[in-house]
Amino acid sequence: MIEPHAPAPPGVRPDREPPPPGPARLPVRPATGRFLVLACVFVCAACGLVYELELVALASYLMGDSVTQASVVLSVMVFAMGIGSLAAKRLRRFAAAGFGALETTLALVGGCSAMALYAVFAWTGDWGGGWAYGPRVLLVAFSLAIGVLIGAEVPLLMELIQRIRRQDAGGAVADLFAADYVGALVGGLAFPFLLLPFLGQLTSSLLTGGVNVVAGAALVLGLFRRDLTCRARCLLLVANITVLGVLASAAVLVDDFERAARQAVYGDDVRVAVRTGVQEIVLTGGTDGRSLDLYLDGRLRFAGHDERRYHEALVRPAMSGPHARVLILGGGDGLAAREVLGHPGVRRTDVVALDPGLVRLARTDPGLSRLNDHVFGDPRVHVARGEAFHWLRGAPPATYDVVVADLPDPGMTASTKLYSQEFYGLARRALAPGGRLVVHAGPVTGRPRAFWTVEATMRAAGLHTAPYRVDGRDPGRDAGRTARPDTAGESRAPRDWGFVLATADTRPPLRLDRHVSPRTLTQADLTADARAAEATRVTGLRPSTLVHPRY
Template sequence: MSVSAEPAVEPAGPVKPRGRVARTAVLVAVFICAACGLVYELALVALGSYLIGDTVGQASIVLSLMVFAMGVGALAAKPLQRWAAPAFAGIELLLALLGGISVLGLYAAFAWLSLYMPALIATALVLGVLIGAEIPLLMVLLQRIRRQDAGSAVADLFAADYVGGLVGGLAFPFLLLPLFGQVQGALLVGVVNAAAGIGLVLTVFRRELSKRATLLLTGATVLVGGVLVGAYAFADDFEVTARQALYADPVVHSERTPYQDVVLTESVSLNGNSDTRLYLNGDLQFSSMDEYRYHEALVHPAMAGPRERVLVLGGGDGLALREVLRYPDVREATLVDLDPAVLELARTDPRVSTLNKDAFADPRVRAIAADAFSWLRDNRERYDVVLVDMPDADSTATAKLYSTEFYGLVRHAMSENARVVVQAGSPFFAPKAFWCIESTMRSAGLNTVPYQIAMPSFGEWGFHLANATPTQPPPT
């Protein structure tokens, strides 16, 4: 009698989903998670730039902390590889929740708790750890579908990851911010992040989940989704309340444009006088109580001489334009401002249009929404007076407007015997910046004369008046 040997029974291992569909699903999840992760990073940088103003510093802090934390997260994911599917789902739900509410939470920390920097550091580290844990777990899941050599698997994974980063990086400034804003944009990305992570695990890898794990993940998904959707529904009210906490006076108008945050406040003093204030990215642009001091000092010294054609760079509120139009011999006044929303506000909001005396309705005025630096490059016209009324050079975006190249373009736009005046900040609070502007103007071939005024809302404020004729003494 022969005894047939029983075939050896291999120990049970994780179920291996087969097919191109499963593999494609994993790579799509990698793509979506990478896009969401980069959006979280950019959202923190953008919020910090808006609230703090130091774009380079905020970007350096956020990106360096998150890259470091991603390395920590990759190491921390090693013990979780045995339970790769449920671990990945849990990490994605937590990342979606924290990433989605990150902007909202940091905004609150800045507005009410004065704990923005500690909160930013903690948020960047936690999000970085969670993002860093994704790739090792996704690598394990990818190999469970079809085992391949490490080089090919890494190539596939990182290709999807990098393309996702590209899409996320482009979607944030050109889609999410304009359409949804910072708070709602982050919440929406959180929903997408959660859907991608939990969708992959509950479809492709559902057999690796116990009933208890499935129930826990389902409940956690409902909870995270409810928090994100609920926060999205109340985001507008939150932003209004948080924004008001940043300003002493009632906010009567606010909007986020592709270029900046525009806020208008209004208060009434005990004697009945109204004080309207315009803020761009949190920086005060004018107070109706004393703006006339600033704009008269900016405009009238430069108007002593030929003034038929006047160019105003910046000054989208129209207040400098108001002073220019007081001169009946001004034949043409061209104003170039970056943000069309500010120009529209100055035209249509009665609080601002009353202050500028409907300057934009004057037939002598030509208003252009454009970057002044780029516009000057293409300009071929010459002007008798150039008024440079730009925001302070406290960010990389505005630094070019105080460069030798910019003043060289201004000089090229000046006619013979023309004058230019530049607002140069406070010689008292920022003397280095004030004299640096003067030195830069001189390096562009302009002959300068500094002067200053006192304003209650700004304190000491300075200007540089200049001409471009080498043989002509500086204007006085």
């Protein structure tokens, strides 16, 4: 006769092993232990969000297009968190040991992620071939790894908090997620307002890893040490000390690492490297007859040996006509202002620059101030700190004879609104009767669709346009790419620079002021360049707006 199976206890499925019996043996009262677990949840959540934001910020800085980088990091990480939660089910019987090992691994991976990503970018980014995708592959790998580890935290912490004192699942989840969300809030605010400005990207990630490993070790080795065997405690202690040593050593050497990585990116001729509250500024050359190059956040802003060709093409066609009052949006390096002041009859030039640190460097650096002819010492030049869009909203209407938009390429996410229909409407309002607006619109040959979208957007704002281009022999204005001097990266540079001149009344004539002698641009060149640009026209494009960017 076959004997029937005994029924399983209530709440336990017969095909699953029951959880470890009995409450955890704690060195403190249960209420205190519960508080310490929730405090650890708070710290771990803050660290986890800092890792996420660190990857997004560094990827945006190194690879551009912050919307794409944020989407990749966050979507991959959330997906990986789900995988981590499922994987953690197998560790519930060893929750204390599993959580300790988890936090040790997370601290090492998350703390070193920024340094590893920057190293791959700096030393392999110009090797070409598959290596060009190294930073992107590593970004996805770190997002997956960190997401899996973060996702595994909550099930294990849930098991630990329930072992202190059993309560209904809903109440335990509510307590756990409340601490988790508050910790994420603190981490999300600490990163942009404390860690990034005061410690920088690399040191802040290393410090976060240190905090992470200390919090995990304190909870497991302090509160749940009786759940571990002596061997497990020793192994976990050694692992935590090792990870702390690695993070501390990296923090001590981070300045040397940055200098070496900067040399790998920019070459051996780095003369000035400073991080302002807005961006990183690097100057190379500029002494002993060497060309002065300016990099902003790793992207080549201008190359000294042919920057005059770019700035003359940007400014000179717009200065043909009345130009007593000129507004320059951007141009904190002073080079557009130099071209403006080269025309007789200029009474006032207002420069609206986002980064006062760049303006300060343009005033004081011998090489850069010599290149801009010391324009910021001219009494006709007035500098206003501000974001161009916001500044235009408060600008007096019908004031300027010429508005020069010397801004980064429209392909960069941060610049998209500065190439919107709303922005050009504000610029049009600031123009005096007969005034002219000129815009740098990116390379024509390399990105014709983006160039002609700028032109279509200006027309949608009620402006009459005259597009043109000039040949570029240097990657100087490719703001959508990290330029590397003397590397294969120059082969990916745009072959030209594109501009759009516009007025509110009729199509503006493309001509040069006859009172200024040409240096790199002649009337014949300008006419031919306009015909060359027109030959690339892309029709049927819709304007870009604030709520529907099209670049």
